[in-house]
Amino acid sequence: MISDTQRLLVVGGGGMLGHDVVRAAEALGYEVLTPGRVDLDLRDAAAMDKLRRMGPLWVNGVINCAAYTAVDRAQDEPMEAFAINAKGAGSLAAVCAENVWPFIHVSTDFVFDGKKTTPYTEDDPTNPLGVYGKTKRAGEELVMQMNPQAYIARTSWLFGVDGRCFPRTMIDAWRAGKTLRVVADQVGTPTYTGDLAPLLLQLLNLRPAPGIYHTAGPDVMSWHQFAELILGVWQSVTDEPGEINVAPIATSDWPTPAARPAYSALSTAKLESLGLAPMRAMTEALTDYCRAYSAALG
Numbered sequence: 001m002i003s004d005t006q007r008l009l010v011v012g013g014g015g016m017l018g019h020d021v022v023r024a025a026e027a028l029g030y031e032v033l034t035p036g037r038v039d040l041d042l043r044d045a046a047a048m049d050k051l052r053r054m055g056p057l058w059v060n061g062v063i064n065c066a067a068y069t070a071v072d073r074a075q076d077e078p079m080e081a082f083a084i085n086a087k088g089a090g091s092l093a094a095v096c097a098e099n100v101w102p103f104i105h106v107s108t109d110f111v112f113d114g115k116k117t118t119p120y121t122e123d124d125p126t127n128p129l130g131v132y133g134k135t136k137r138a139g140e141e142l143v144m145q146m147n148p149q150a151y152i153a154r155t156s157w158l159f160g161v162d163g164r165c166f167p168r169t170m171i172d173a174w175r176a177g178k179t180l181r182v183v184a185d186q187v188g189t190p191t192y193t194g195d196l197a198p199l200l201l202q203l204l205n206l207r208p209a210p211g212i213y214h215t216a217g218p219d220v221m222s223w224h225q226f227a228e229l230i231l232g233v234w235q236s237v238t239d240e241p242g243e244i245n246v247a248p249i250a251t252s253d254w255p256t257p258a259a260r261p262a263y264s265a266l267s268t269a270k271l272e273s274l275g276l277a278p279m280r281a282m283t284e285a286l287t288d289y290c291r292a293y294s295a296a297l298g
């Protein structure tokens with residue numbers, strides 16, 4: 001628990017990660033403010049002005065979980081994605097700087113092009129492949145420019161109980177008896193929002209040197225391996241009978257409007273040096289997720 005009551009502003013608290021950040025902060029005793037998009041739209045200059053006028057004592061920290069996250073749709077809506085992921089993130093960062101509110105901005109592994117074969121570090125050059133990644137990278141740059149004290153928490157392959165995510169898609173499809181075909185040539189680090197959320201709060205409390213931190217799960221795998229792991233854990237949690245048969249396919253067999261990096265695992269060595277990582281093994285995180293999803297299904 002935190003010692004005195006602290007007030008935290010979570011932007012995008014209605015999203016998949018945002019829900020868990022709000023939950024984790026409340027469990028630690030924070031008073032959490034989480035205005036919806038109607039009250040605090042990152043594109044709205046008047047809303048940003050109002051926020052600016054709240055003054056330094058209003059909150060003790062801000063976490064930005066809000067973003068335009070529709071990776072494929074962004075290809076057709078670059079202006080909209082840029083307005084939220086880049087300009088909006090930069091405006092929020094500037095307001096936090098003016099009010100001296102400690103600020104964490106969440107970013108993505110999609111800032112990389114996937115040409116590496118070992119986990120990406122914070123110092124590796126970025127080269128996003130699609131519009132979403134480009135707007136998120138532009139957001140990182142604007143955040144750092146507007147607020148040199150900011151933290152950028154890059155994460156990857158998020159899944160959580162409050163959003164549409166890959167584990168849910170796999171479980172639903174398997175339970176519906178569908179044929180499962182999953183790409184085996186894209187590799188990354190799945191990250192459970194239930195584990196990322198408390199880590200972001202630890203980062204905010206610890207206040208290490210500002211800059212970029214990779215905040216991803218500890219296990220590197222392909223989407224195909226992840227699918228098999230998800231369904232194996234689901235069966236062990238629920239005892240639901242049935243064969244698990246996931247066919248590995250190539251990215252070229254599953255074309256998408258936005259190109260994805262073939263390899264985007266994030267190294268968390270920098271975070272480990274602060275004692276904030278590794279997160280729990282993926283099997284443990286998935287066990288929690290599957291228990292929660294199974295309970296939600298009733």
Ligand SMILES: NC(=O)c1ccc[n+]([C@@H]2O[C@H](COP(=O)([O-])OP(=O)(O)OC[C@H]3O[C@@H](n4cnc5c(N)ncnc54)[C@H](OP(=O)(O)O)[C@@H]3O)[C@@H](O)[C@H]2O)c1
Pocket residue numbers: 011012013014015016017018036037040041042043064065066067068069084088106107108109136155156157158159163
């Ligand atoms: N999902 C992943 O696999 C993944 C991977 C790597 C990094 N990330 C990053 O992690 C963060 C959280 O992702 P997520 O998957 O939890 O996102 P999400 O579930 O799509 O939630 C995004 C949130 O942002 C809000 N939002 C969108 N536009 C806004 C605006 N103009 N002003 C204010 N709020 C706005 C949404 O509000 P509404 O509900 O009103 O739309 C929603 O609450 C994002 O920065 C994302 O880029 C995600």
